[in-house]
Amino acid sequence: MKIKQHIPSIFTLINLFLGFLAIINTMAGHYFIASYFILAAGAFDSVDGKIARLVGISTNFGKEIDSLADMVSFCLSPSILVYSLYTQNMPGLTGEIIASTPLIMGAIRLARFNTTEDDEQQVDFTGLPTPMNALSIASLVLFIEDIKIDNPEYSQPRLLLPLILSLSYLMISQVRYAKFPRINLNSGSHNTMHLLGVLIFIATFISSIYIGYPYWVLAGFVSFYILSGIFKHIITLGNIDPTKQET
Numbered sequence: 001m002k003i004k005q006h007i008p009s010i011f012t013l014i015n016l017f018l019g020f021l022a023i024i025n026t027m028a029g030h031y032f033i034a035s036y037f038i039l040a041a042g043a044f045d046s047v048d049g050k051i052a053r054l055v056g057i058s059t060n061f062g063k064e065i066d067s068l069a070d071m072v073s074f075c076l077s078p079s080i081l082v083y084s085l086y087t088q089n090m091p092g093l094t095g096e097i098i099a100s101t102p103l104i105m106g107a108i109r110l111a112r113f114n115t116t117e118d119d120e121q122q123v124d125f126t127g128l129p130t131p132m133n134a135l136s137i138a139s140l141v142l143f144i145e146d147i148k149i150d151n152p153e154y155s156q157p158r159l160l161l162p163l164i165l166s167l168s169y170l171m172i173s174q175v176r177y178a179k180f181p182r183i184n185l186n187s188g189s190h191n192t193m194h195l196l197g198v199l200i201f202i203a204t205f206i207s208s209i210y211i212g213y214p215y216w217v218l219a220g221f222v223s224f225y226i227l228s229g230i231f232k233h234i235i236t237l238g239n240i241d242p243t244k245q246e247t
Helices: 003-027 031-054 060-087 094-099 101-114 130-150 160-170 189-211 214-238
Strands: 124-126 176-178
Touching (some): 003 031, 094 160, 101 130, 130 214
């Protein structure tokens, strides 16, 4: 087999390994490092499928192993992170149930994705993608834990738990979210605009690292992505003609 046939799977396995590193660092109490490993896993996950299509070797095996890697990196590791930080001291099984929602809803999301036909020409996903949900949780952890460094009196942010539950529900909702763009400028104006937006975010995020506000930029990007899908969904529902829904 040619070496190029293995390249997408190598990226997927790196994603899986980074998810494993996120889990063991969470268990060791290194929450910042664990969150960064989740972010890094998201970066590798965003390119493996694109590379497979670029070299023309997209296969069912690649799709399945990608879902298995996503299950660890973007479903299991965020749940363990939430449990270790915010819910392990809650009474009974309450903490375990809340912390498991990214895992359970993510598993449903991945199973639904794998059993439906994925049209590459579609510009959006149905439901919040599992990597973006994990990135949302990781960015929340980085943001809140950074605030706690400067404000030691800041208590555990239990108000985050309803937000985490809401994010988990979005994974199995009918809200549509834009796919990340193809890595070329020849896939239509819609893709080009998304690609430029991603490049602007990357440049802004790198700049913010030197300025000292990377968590604010990351939280802003994630919030914009999530809220834009919700707003578009509300607008779409408002534009539906009730007479067309009659049977």
